[in-house]
Amino acid sequence: MIVIFDLDGTLIDSAPDIHKTANEVLAEEGLGLLDMDTVRGFVGHGMPHLVRQLLGAHGIEDEARAARMISSFGARYDGAVGLTRFYAGAAEALAALKAQGHVLGLCTNKPVAPARAVMRHMGILDCFTAVIGGDSGPRRKPDPEPLWMAIADCGGGPALFVGDSEVDAATATAAGVPLIVHTEGYRKTPAEDFPHVAAFSDFAALPGIVAAQAEALETAG
Numbered sequence: 001m002i003v004i005f006d007l008d009g010t011l012i013d014s015a016p017d018i019h020k021t022a023n024e025v026l027a028e029e030g031l032g033l034l035d036m037d038t039v040r041g042f043v044g045h046g047m048p049h050l051v052r053q054l055l056g057a058h059g060i061e062d063e064a065r066a067a068r069m070i071s072s073f074g075a076r077y078d079g080a081v082g083l084t085r086f087y088a089g090a091a092e093a094l095a096a097l098k099a100q101g102h103v104l105g106l107c108t109n110k111p112v113a114p115a116r117a118v119m120r121h122m123g124i125l126d127c128f129t130a131v132i133g134g135d136s137g138p139r140r141k142p143d144p145e146p147l148w149m150a151i152a153d154c155g156g157g158p159a160l161f162v163g164d165s166e167v168d169a170a171t172a173t174a175a176g177v178p179l180i181v182h183t184e185g186y187r188k189t190p191a192e193d194f195p196h197v198a199a200f201s202d203f204a205a206l207p208g209i210v211a212a213q214a215e216a217l218e219t220a221g
């Protein structure tokens with residue numbers, strides 16, 4: 001089975017690094033700093049969108065300024081790894097899924113360079129056959145295209161998507177791929193409101209969920 005993962009809020013809690021970087025960029029612009037909850041709420045649609053929301057929080061709409069801040073954020077983003085942590089059991093679950101013969105891919109709205117940088121830092125880059133970022137193609141999630149790209153790069157065929165947010169739920173629905181929800185991530189609405197086939201808060205449950213879903217897909221197909 002192909003299992004595609006979202007990154008931020010699903011495998012890793014990267015919000016502290018994103019928050020720190022956001023405040024560095026705001027400080028550089030002479031703008032007031034924002035708290036962690038506010039910045040975490042801006043994660044999900046990719047970094048350029050997050051930067052526009054940083055400006056929006058200050059009541060500013062200025063494309064030239066946004067472009068300058070996006071470039072500054074981008075220059076810092078590959079190095080923004082020091083505060084990032086795995087959700088408990090995430091690395092072990094990836095290893096278990098690999099050992100069971102599943103093919104793993106990643107589909108994030110984070111730009112692909114910092115996505116690869118943080119995955120390398122966390123020691124999981126080699127687990128993944130495909131890594132698709134928010135800038136890998138012309139469209140990003142919730143468009144289904146990046147998820148389809150990740151699945152194709154994993155060899156194509158039936159797949160499951162593991163994600164944490166409204167963006168992932170909309171992507172899964174648009175792509176026609178069953179969603180497994182990680183409930184401890186950055187979503188803003190109850191997980192029950194997402195169309196999903198399974199949900200988990202503890203990564204220890206994930207290999208069993210994937211095995212059950214793989215069997216269900218095989219029976220259906």
Ligand SMILES: O=C(O)COP(=O)(O)O
Pocket residue numbers: 006007008009042043044045046047050107108109110111165
């Ligand atoms: O960088 C973002 O905005 C979101 O990243 P994610 O798609 O891995 O959750």
Ligand SMILES: [Mg+2]
Pocket residue numbers: 006007008009010044163164165185186
């Ligand atoms: Mg996410």
